[in-house]
Every structure is written in C-alpha cells, then in structure tokens.
Amino acid sequence: MNKLNFTAVRCNECPIRHRAVCARCDDDELSLLESMKTYKNYSAGEIIMWRGEPLEHVASLVHGVASLSKTLEDGRTQMVGLLLPSDFIGRPGRTQVEFDVTATTDVTLCRFERKPFEQLVEDTPHVAQRLMELALDELDAARDWMLLLGRKTAREKIATFIDMLARRKISADENGDHTLEMPMTRDQIANYLGLTLETVSRQFNALKKEGVITLSGRKEVEVIDLLALREATGDDADGGILS
Amino acid sequence: MNKLNFTAVRCNECPIRHRAVCARCDDDELSLLESMKTYKNYSAGEIIMWRGEPLEHVASLVHGVASLSKTLEDGRTQMVGLLLPSDFIGRPGRTQVEFDVTATTDVTLCRFERKPFEQLVEDTPHVAQRLMELALDELDAARDWMLLLGRKTAREKIATFIDMLARRKISADENGDHTLEMPMTRDQIANYLGLTLETVSRQFNALKKEGVITLSGRKEVEVIDLLALREATGDDADGGILS
DNA sequence: GCTGTTTCTTGATTCAGATCAAGGAACGCA
DNA sequence: TGCGTTCCTTGATCTGAATCAAGAAACAGC
Numbered sequence: 399m400n401k402l403n404f405t406a407v408r409c410n411e412c413p414i415r416h417r418a419v420c421a422r423c424d425d426d427e428l429s430l431l432e433s434m435k436t437y438k439n440y441s442a443g444e445i446i447m448w449r450g451e452p453l454e455h456v457a458s459l460v461h462g463v464a465s466l467s468k469t470l471e472d473g474r475t476q477m478v479g480l481l482l483p484s485d486f487i488g489r490p491g492r493t494q495v496e497f498d499v500t501a502t503t504d505v506t507l508c509r510f511e512r513k514p515f516e517q518l519v520e521d522t523p524h525v526a527q528r529l530m531e532l533a534l535d536e537l538d539a540a541r542d543w544m545l546l547l548g549r550k551t552a553r554e555k556i557a558t559f560i561d562m563l564a565r566r567k568i569s570a571d572e573n574g575d576h577t578l579e580m581p582m583t584r585d586q587i588a589n590y591l592g593l594t595l596e597t598v599s600r601q602f603n604a605l606k607k608e609g610v611i612t613l614s615g616r617k618e619v620e621v622i623d624l625l626a627l628r629e630a631t632g633d634d635a636d637g638g639i640l641s
Numbered sequence: 642m643n644k645l646n647f648t649a650v651r652c653n654e655c656p657i658r659h660r661a662v663c664a665r666c667d668d669d670e671l672s673l674l675e676s677m678k679t680y681k682n683y684s685a686g687e688i689i690m691w692r693g694e695p696l697e698h699v700a701s702l703v704h705g706v707a708s709l710s711k712t713l714e715d716g717r718t719q720m721v722g723l724l725l726p727s728d729f730i731g732r733p734g735r736t737q738v739e740f741d742v743t744a745t746t747d748v749t750l751c752r753f754e755r756k757p758f759e760q761l762v763e764d765t766p767h768v769a770q771r772l773m774e775l776a777l778d779e780l781d782a783a784r785d786w787m788l789l790l791g792r793k794t795a796r797e798k799i800a801t802f803i804d805m806l807a808r809r810k811i812s813a814d815e816n817g818d819h820t821l822e823m824p825m826t827r828d829q830i831a832n833y834l835g836l837t838l839e840t841v842s843r844q845f846n847a848l849k850k851e852g853v854i855t856l857s858g859r860k861e862v863e864v865i866d867l868l869a870l871r872e873a874t875g876d877d878a879d880g881g882i883l884s
Numbered sequence: 885g886c887t888g889t890t891t892c893t894t895g896a897t898t899c900a901g902a903t904c905a906a907g908g909a910a911c912g913c914a
Numbered sequence: 915t916g917c918g919t920t921c922c923t924t925g926a927t928c929t930g931a932a933t934c935a936a937g938a939a940a941c942a943g944c
Contacts, residue, residue, distance in 0.1 A: 470877060533777060596902080839932080
C-alpha cells in the first residue's frame with residue numbers, strides 16, 4: 399500500500415472521484431480542476447497544518463487518515479474531527495487554519511491554492527454545492543460527537559467508535575468479513591473520545607471478554623456480535639435507517 | 642419585549658437583515674424573499690421541530706433563543722447547538738429534522754417552505770454563499786464545543802459559557818455595563834455543558850465567592866473581573882484576536 | 885400580599901474514570 | 915533472531931462530578 403504513487407493520477411482514475419468536492423463536476427469542470435491540482439504526501443505523524451497558520455492551500459484527502467485537533471493552555475488536547483478519503487480540508491473564505499491538522503497514517507492530499515480555488519467556487523455552482531454538502535455532513539458528525547463527548551460513558555464511547563468504523567468500513571473489502579483496522583493508536587483514540595488511553599484499553603478488553611469483539615495485533619478488531627455492539631452504543635435506534 | 646409584533650415586519654426594518662441568510666441580498670432578491678416568508682411565534686418551552694420529522698420549513702431565528710438537542714435511548718440529553726437571532730434552522734437538501742429544536746425563550750421565526758427555498762438557493766448565489774458561511778460558523782462553534790465537552794473541567798465549562806455570552810452580548814446595549822441575562826435555566830445550562838444542574842449551581846457560586854462575577858435574581862450575572870473569567874476558561878489565548 | 889410552583893442552593897455520599905505505577909507484548913530494523 | 919523502542923495492558927489508588935436528599939429563594943397568578 400505504501401508504494402502506491404499518487405503523484406500523477408488522472409482525475410478520472412482517482413479513487414475519490416465520486417465523493418470528493420469534484421463529485422458533481424462534468425468533464426470540462428474536471429479538466430479545469432486537473433490543471434490546478436498538485437499532490438502532496440505526508441508520513442504518519444507529520445503535521446499538515448498548524449492552527450493559526452495562514453491558509454495557503456485547500457485540499458481533498460485522497461488516501462489515508464488525518465485528524466483535526468484543538469489544544470488547551472495546559473496541553474490537554476481534543477480531536478475535533480477525523481478526516482477520511484474524500485473529506486475536504488480548509489474552506490474558501492477562511493484565511494487562517496482553525497486547528498492543527500495531523501497525518502494519522504501516511505496521507506496523500508490533492509491540493510489547490512486557496513485564491514484560485516475560491517475563484518473557481520464562485521464560478522462553478524457544482525463545486526459550491528458539493529462543498530456545502532460536505533460541510534453539512536461534517537456538521538452532523540460534529541453534533542453526534544458532541545452527544546458522545548457530553549453524555550456517553552466510556553463503554554458507550556468505545557462501542558460507538560468501533561461501530562462508526564464498521565459503518566464507514568475504512569478497509570475497502572465488502573466480502574462479509576467484519577475485521578477492521580484501527581487507523582490510530584490507543585492514545586489517539588483516547589484523544590478522539592475524550593478519555594485516557596488506559597480507559598480505552600480497559601473498555602476494548604471488556605468488550606473482548608464479553609465476546610462482542612476480538613482483538614489481534616495492535617490494530618485489528620473483529621466484530622463478532624454487531625447487535626450487541628450497537629446496543630452498547632447507547633444510541634436511540636429510531637429516526638435512522640438501518641445500514 | 643414580549644409585546645413586539647413580528648408578524649408583519651418589512652425586510653428592510655428587520656433586526657437581522659444584515660446578519661441572516663438574506664445578508665448579502667440586493668433589493669430584488671429581498672423582495673422575492675419577502676413574498677415567500679411567513680412569521681411564526683413560539684412560547685418558551687415549546688418544541689419547534691422534533692427529530693425525525695419531515696423538514697417542511699426552513700427558517701431564520703428573528704428574536705429569542707432556541708436550542709438543538711439530541712437524546713440517548715435512556716433519556717440522557719445533550720444540547721448540540723444554541724440558536725441566537727440570525728441563525729438558520731434546517732438545511733436545503735435535508736428532508737428530515739436531525740435533532741429536536743426547542744424554544745428556550747419566546748421565539749419568532751421567519752419561515753420559508755423548504756421546496757421553494759431550495760429552488761431559490763439554486764438560483765441565488767448570494768443566498769447560497771451566505772448559507773455556506775453560516776454553516777461554517779456553526780461548524781467552528783461545534784468544534785469549540787467539542788473541546789469543551791471532551792476536556793474541560795466543570796469550572797472551565799461555566800467560565801467559558803459566561804464568556805461566550807459576554808462576547809456575543811445577547812442583551813443589546815453596549816454602554817459599559819457587564820450585566821448579562823442568562824437565557825436558560827440551570828438545568829438547560831447543564832444540558833448544554835454536559836454537566837448536572839447541581840454542578841452548574843456550585844460552580845456559579847464558586848465564581849461568585851471568588852469575586853469574578855455577581856449573581857442577582859435567577860438569570861442575572863454581572864462580570865466583575867473579565868480577566869479572571871477568561872483565565873478560568875482554560876483556553877489558549879494565542880491564535881485569536883482579542884475582542 | 886399570599887400561595888403554590890418552579891427553580892436554585894447546599895450538604896452527604898458514591899462512583900466512573902483519571903492518575904500513578906509497573907510490567908509485557910508487538911513491531912521495526914539490523 | 916535478537917534488540918530497542920513504542921505501544922498496550924493491568925492493578926492500585928485517588929478525585930471530580932454525579933447522585934441522592936432536603937430545604938430555601940424566586941417568581942407567577944390570584
């Protein structure tokens with residue numbers, strides 16, 4: 399996987415062609431984007447942008463996982479977003495980066511300079527519309543996360559996290575196996591869920607002991623009992639379509 | 642205040658004319674909106690929309706305070722947004738209400754039927770742009786709140802809440818007095834901050850005992866020592882312009 | 885003003901998760 | 915194949931906020 403070269407992919411062959419900011423673009427619009435884009439790679443752990451830095455580029459996440467985080471005066475940090483392939487970084491109209499953006503795994507970005515991109519958004523309703531949809535999806539996700547952070551127990555947080563990964567199914571295959579690869583360390587998961595790494599570890603192992611999941615290696619989680627997992631999230635089942 | 646009649650205000654005299662979804666509209670666009678809008682009033686405590694309900698109308702909040710909240714299976718609830726005048730309710734493209742919307746105080750909405758409004762958004766870039774800005778502002782606010790919910794202590798949460806009200810200065814006057822009217826009960830504040838009402842009460846009184854604020858009546862808070870209050874929020878002071 | 889209701893305060897106790905503290909397993913690299 | 919490092923687990927203890935439990939103050943309606 400780490401040998402894939404994303405530095406010269408044509409838009410038509412791009413893995414996020416139909417979900418990213420370009421999703422609704424026709425061929426003409428796409429070739430315009432094609433002429434503006436540049437790829438850039440980051441290794442796991444690298445900082446992509448610092449909070450407060452001037453926002454020079456916006457980008458689509460092509461491959462890998464990145465995170466947005468905020469920090470308090472004394473160093474406590476909270477992840478405020480998890481970026482997966484097709485998610486968008488930076489916003490037209492913003493001149494400053496609002497939070498630290500870190501490459502959680504190795505990451506490839508499809509970048510655009512902010513100024514020309516802003517012009518493009520003005521001229522291209524398809525891009526503006528898609529950007530709006532992406533922002534609203536992020537807002538929904540942020541609000542779900544507020545409920546989690548404010549009211550869920552440690553157990554419910556862990557169950558919700560695993561369920562979220564299962565739903566988004568990071569790993570591409572769809573052939574009935576329920577094995578997930580955690581894209582983060584226990585420490586990073588703790589930062590995401592508003593917990594400590596010890597509590598994360600304890601709750602993972604509690605779910606394992608109960609036969610809801612199995613763990614193997616550091617990152618592999620297999621969901622054995624999806625219903626019990628959903629039950630453990632504490633979420634209200636109604637109001638949503640099963641998936 | 643409760644005798645103001647908002648049922649037949651002309652857009653040009655509207656108190657939120659320059660901040661709401663119509664902020665960037667020219668006179669022609671405004672008269673189009675004028676022909677589509679209807680006002681509706683709600684009393685404090687009334688439910689404006691239920692989660693899961695079909696989204697028939699979108700609206701601007703003209704007057705009062707409303708809240709968005711989510712509920713877990715067993716009844717625990719978390720407020721995920723506080724809506725102040727000029728904030729927008731509902732989104733084009735969404736067909737379902739995503740959370741319960743409640744009138745915290747008496748509220749007046751300027752409503753539009755969703756379908757025609759969606760068409761208007763398609764045709765009117767000024768509205769689409771403004772809607773985008775409003776969504777991004779909400780996203781920033783949601784992310785600040787995630788940091789609060791995940792990592793702040795009860796004391797820091799209360800200080801942040803008071804500071805937020807002071808910054809947004811709900812009460813209109815600007816003549817040097819630092820008196821704020823809480824738009825919510827202790828219980829509602831607790832729901833917003835991910836605390837219990839007892840803890841909210843204790844922390845308010847702790848800040849009072851230390852001379853940071855004074856309390857009088859149920860809803861009145863006067864900020865005595867703004868610096869100490871800011872200090873107590875735990876926020877990292879850099880990266881933002883003082884205000 | 886009086887009265888009932890709602891909202892707020894304060895105290896005692898409990899408990900979930902943080903913190904402190906060792907080990908131990910997994911993985912990268914030579 | 916072993917060695918060093920990073921990451922994870924598990925146990926003991928502590929603590930901030932929740933919970934349980936009365937009262938007291940504020941406000942609304944008569």
